[in-house]
Amino acid sequence: xxxxxxxxxxxxxxxxxxxxxxxxxxxxxxxxxxxxxxxxxxxxxxxxxxxxxxxxxxxxxxxxxxxxxxxxxxxxxxxxxxxxxxxxxxxxxxxxxxxxxxxxxxxxxxxxxxxxxxxxxxxxxxxxxxxxxxxxxxxxxxxxxxxxxxxxxxxxxxxxxxxxxxxxxxxxxxxxxxxxxxxxxxxxxxxxxxxxxxxxxxxxxxxxxxxxxxxxxxxxxxxxxxxxxxxxxxxxxxxxxxxxxxxxxxxxxxxxxxxxxxxxxxxxxxxxxxxxxxx
Amino acid sequence: xxxxxxxxxxxxxxxxxxxxxxxxxxxxxxxxxxxxxxxxxxxxxxxxxxxxxxxxxxxxxxxxxxxxxxxxxxxxxxxxxxxxxxxxxxxxxxxxxxxxxxxxxxxxxxxxxxxxxxxxxxxxxxxxxxxxxxxxxxxxxxxxxxxxxxxxxxxxxxxxxxxxxxxxxxxxxxxxxxxxxxxxxxxxxxxxxxxxxxxxxxxxxxxxxxxxxxxxxxxxxxxxxxxxxxxxxxxxxxxxxxxxxxxxxxxxxxxxx
Amino acid sequence: xxxxxxxxxxxxxxxxxxxxxxxxxxxxxxxxxxxxxxxxxxxxxxxxxxxxxxxxxxxxxxxxxxxxxxxxxxxxxxxxxxxxxxxxxxxxxxxxxxxxxxxxxxxxxxxxxxxxxxxxxxxxxxxxxxxxxxxxxxxxxxxxxxxxxxxxxxxxxxxxxxxxxxxxxxxxxxxxxxxxxxxxxxxxxxxxxxxxxxxxxxxxxxxxxxxxxxxxxxxxxxxxxxxxxxxxxxxxxxxxxxxxxxxxxxxxxxxxxxxxxxxxxxxxxxxxxxxxxxxxxxxxxxxxxxxxxxxxxxxxxxxxxxxxxxxxxxxxxxxxxxxxxxxxxxxxxxxxxxxxxxxxx
Numbered sequence: 001x002x003x004x005x006x007x008x009x010x011x012x013x014x015x016x017x018x019x020x021x022x023x024x025x026x027x028x029x030x031x032x033x034x035x036x037x038x039x040x041x042x043x044x045x046x047x048x049x050x051x052x053x054x055x056x057x058x059x060x061x062x063x064x065x066x067x068x069x070x071x072x073x074x075x076x077x078x079x080x081x082x083x084x085x086x087x088x089x090x091x092x093x094x095x096x097x098x099x100x101x102x103x104x105x106x107x108x109x110x111x112x113x114x115x116x117x118x119x120x121x122x123x124x125x126x127x128x129x130x131x132x133x134x135x136x137x138x139x140x141x142x143x144x145x146x147x148x149x150x151x152x153x154x155x156x157x158x159x160x161x162x163x164x165x166x167x168x169x170x171x172x173x174x175x176x177x178x179x180x181x182x183x184x185x186x187x188x189x190x191x192x193x194x195x196x197x198x199x200x201x202x203x204x205x206x207x208x209x210x211x212x213x214x215x216x217x218x219x220x221x222x223x224x225x226x227x228x229x230x231x232x233x234x235x236x237x238x239x240x241x242x243x244x245x246x247x248x249x250x251x252x253x254x255x256x257x258x259x260x261x262x263x264x265x266x267x268x269x270x271x272x273x274x275x276x277x278x279x
Numbered sequence: 280x281x282x283x284x285x286x287x288x289x290x291x292x293x294x295x296x297x298x299x300x301x302x303x304x305x306x307x308x309x310x311x312x313x314x315x316x317x318x319x320x321x322x323x324x325x326x327x328x329x330x331x332x333x334x335x336x337x338x339x340x341x342x343x344x345x346x347x348x349x350x351x352x353x354x355x356x357x358x359x360x361x362x363x364x365x366x367x368x369x370x371x372x373x374x375x376x377x378x379x380x381x382x383x384x385x386x387x388x389x390x391x392x393x394x395x396x397x398x399x400x401x402x403x404x405x406x407x408x409x410x411x412x413x414x415x416x417x418x419x420x421x422x423x424x425x426x427x428x429x430x431x432x433x434x435x436x437x438x439x440x441x442x443x444x445x446x447x448x449x450x451x452x453x454x455x456x457x458x459x460x461x462x463x464x465x466x467x468x469x470x471x472x473x474x475x476x477x478x479x480x481x482x483x484x485x486x487x488x489x490x491x492x493x494x495x496x497x498x499x500x501x502x503x504x505x506x507x508x509x510x511x512x513x514x515x516x517x518x519x520x521x522x523x524x525x526x527x528x529x530x531x532x533x534x535x536x
Numbered sequence: 537x538x539x540x541x542x543x544x545x546x547x548x549x550x551x552x553x554x555x556x557x558x559x560x561x562x563x564x565x566x567x568x569x570x571x572x573x574x575x576x577x578x579x580x581x582x583x584x585x586x587x588x589x590x591x592x593x594x595x596x597x598x599x600x601x602x603x604x605x606x607x608x609x610x611x612x613x614x615x616x617x618x619x620x621x622x623x624x625x626x627x628x629x630x631x632x633x634x635x636x637x638x639x640x641x642x643x644x645x646x647x648x649x650x651x652x653x654x655x656x657x658x659x660x661x662x663x664x665x666x667x668x669x670x671x672x673x674x675x676x677x678x679x680x681x682x683x684x685x686x687x688x689x690x691x692x693x694x695x696x697x698x699x700x701x702x703x704x705x706x707x708x709x710x711x712x713x714x715x716x717x718x719x720x721x722x723x724x725x726x727x728x729x730x731x732x733x734x735x736x737x738x739x740x741x742x743x744x745x746x747x748x749x750x751x752x753x754x755x756x757x758x759x760x761x762x763x764x765x766x767x768x769x770x771x772x773x774x775x776x777x778x779x780x781x782x783x784x785x786x787x788x789x790x791x792x793x794x795x796x797x798x799x800x801x802x803x804x805x806x807x808x809x810x811x812x813x814x815x816x817x818x819x820x821x822x823x824x825x826x827x828x829x830x831x832x833x834x835x836x837x838x839x840x841x842x843x844x845x846x847x848x849x850x851x852x853x854x855x856x857x858x859x860x861x862x863x864x865x866x867x868x869x870x871x872x873x874x875x876x877x878x879x880x881x
Contacts, residue, residue, distance in 0.1 A: 005447065006362050009359045009361075009363050011355070011359075012356075013374065019415040020415065022396065023392030023396040024384075026395045027391065096530075097527070100523055102296070107522075108515060109493060109515060114500075119306065214385075215386070215387050216387075217479075221501070222501070232387055239483075252391060255385060255388060259384075435621055436623045436625060439623040439624075441589075441611045442615075443611075443636050443637035443685075444640040445636075453636075
């Protein structure tokens with residue numbers, strides 16, 4: 001349009017500096033400085049906060065967080081891909097309604113959805129009450145890693161389904177017909193045509209699920225009890241309870257690094273497939 | 280065979296998705312507090328819900344902040360999107376990369392970063408800090424909705440407006456904004472939904488008695504299972520269901536036109 | 537003496553160090569229909585956009601009625617544009633589109649109504665006021681675009697390949713209509729097209745461009761009969777272009793033979809290009825013409841036959857109402873004044 005219009009964005013750029021960039025910088029600053037015991041403000045730059053991290057306890061927390069998040073993400077993929085695929089196959093009339101029904105739980109408050117499993121899995125919950133009713137011993141379903149995984153899958157499944165659904169929906173049907181026409185069987189068609197074309201959606205889904213999964217603290221807190229804490233819980237504790245901001249900031253930096261690395265890895269995989277290397 | 284398996288699979292997934300919610304709804308009418316026994320049908324938990332002052336306060340703050348943040352971020356976001364649209368590519372990319380940080384960063388990092396900002400500046404945590412935090416994470420989504428619509432604009436149409444005598448500002452009002460209106464509305468709705476539902480960022484940036492619904496549920500859930508939450512869930516389910524049905528009706532009506 | 541309304545002087549336009557327009561200069565006279573003609577990428581649209589104010593030249597000046605308008609934005613110029621893809625406002629109906637410019641001028645509602653009605657009548661779309669844009673056909677949209685521009689009574693109307701998206705019959709009809717509108721309203725039209733037939737049909741004058749340079753300016757007849765170089769000759773109409781040598785005034789040599797012609801003023805033995813139009817070559821009995829040749833192809837084109845003939849290693853294109861058979865040996869004849877000699881470019 002004209003050159004003066006670009007100034008319209010300048011007020012927001014100031015906002016971004018104050019509320020996006022500067023806070024991140026503060027985290028970085030806290031992660032490389034120490035809390036001083038006396039009132040005098042001294043800034044000593046140190047990697048001590050990061051060094052603190054290399055304690056077996058904390059490393060375990062990190063490993064547990066990544067593995068639980070990764071496991072949940074993979075489960076979401078295996079459950080969600082067929083769902084996405086089947087949703088694209090439904091005829092037009094019912095499609096809208098079914099997609100709506102699929103979205104509905106997503107619109108419910110995330111805490112309520114997590115809390116809902118507490119009622120089912122708890123010691124006095126639905127399943128165990130049912131077992132007592134049959135005079136069977138109660139099972140410890142809540143407050144362990146499995147409950148956390150279940151909670152993650154339940155919360156994040158729709159986020160895996162939608163990018164895959166979008167990618168599959170956009171796919172040109174005639175490609176499948178062409179492959180069929182050239183003599184490929186269903187499995188080959190899936191392997192060589194459908195899956196590769198849906199890959200961008202799969203990558204999106206993996207990212208959109210893994211990121212919140214690795215950093216969440218609500219799900220492990222409500223479903224995992226106080227014992228098996230994940231990195232999100234640790235950060236929350238450090239900032240709100242222990243008030244060790246420096247170490248907490250260091251952990252936040254570590255989470256950011258993990259996330260950026262995972263996005264980079266997944267993007268690289270995406271590009272490789274696009275350049276034509278077959279499965 | 281294939282069809283039956285598909286149908287079964289989908290039904291199982293939907294069962295998995297809805298089971299917990301359905302359980303909550305059913306138990307919201309249960310007269311007994313324990314989940315093992317059915318004590319009879321009752322509305323008493325709903326009555327307790329309406330009397331609960333904490334929940335009412337939380338609801339008030341939730342809606343107020345959501346509407347205010349959504350309105351402000353829609354206005355700022357739309358204006359900024361127009362500015363971004365007119366930038367040269369390099370600067371535009373730099374701008375957008377920073378802009379999308381709140382979307383990419385995990386909630387907890389954004390929340391803590393803002394908390395550190397406010398506390399370091401000696402600003403007391405409360406309504407204004409929560410509002411500022413919401414606006415910060417809403418604006419990127421508004422820009423994300425509006426910018427593509429701007430990019431889809433036919434450049435010739437804006438030139439035609441200028442050609443016919445319109446100043447750039449007149450053209451903005453009468454030609455550009457009407458054409459990007461769907462993006463603006465979508466942006467507002469996304470911002471509103473995100474703010475209504477937010478937990479983590481609000482959790483870290485609020486204080487002095489200001490809560491929202493999510494925070495309230497979190498504290499109640501931490502204390503243990505409470506039937507009032509069940510009642511709240513059913514009500515929220517009803518509202519969400521109603522909203523989605525209305526949206527569905529409107530979109531099918533539009534498609535039919 | 538014709539009065540000039542727009543003057544371009546030494547206009548240079550660069551895109552990232554590539555010169556898209558190289559010192560373009562020409563005048564546009566009042567009430568004339570002038571066409572910028574050339575192949576894709578020749579700079580004709582860029583020139584038009586500079587006149588309209590949508591691009592700014594790196595060097596040179598644009599004057600309107602004697603005053604420099606280089607830095608005047610489009611909304612302050614008394615010029616209106618009809619865009620290639622019509623650029624109608626999709627969220628407004630026909631009336632609102634056409635009235636857009638009038639509303640900005642703050643004319644009274646009654647007057648706006650009258651003017652819109654009048655212009656709709658002029659373009660043959662009476663009572664279309666309430667129609668939505670997406671309910672109109674391509675031809676109708678195009679006429680609304682023209683109406684929207686004309687209703688503002690500009691002194692100059694710029695048209696950027698407005699008929700490109702229409703089918704052949706509609707295009708031909710619109711060419712006639714546009715010409716009539718121009719004559720009736722007495723507005724100066726600056727028209728851009730790559731279709732040389734269109735340019736020949738509608739224009740008072742044609743400006744032929746290639747790669748950012750003006751090749752020739754003249755009336756249609758002028759350019760057709762006396763192209764200054766082989767590019768123009770090739771671009772306008774079909775032509776046979778042969779290289780040869782000017783032996784003397786009124787005498788030219790090509791394909792190993794001397795021919796009488798009507799051109800003079802060249803240096804003795806100067807290398808030249810010769811243009812002979814396909815419709816000027818007549819098929820005669822073998823040995824009764826100036827040259828003999830073998831028929832290589834015969835294509836029926838409705839209006840005439842297009843016949844390819846090889847003579848002395850040159851493939852002639854002939855347009856004739858008479859047919860022939862592939863393989864026949866025939867004679868070719870053309871008049872001296874149908875041989876047009878041009879300097880080698």
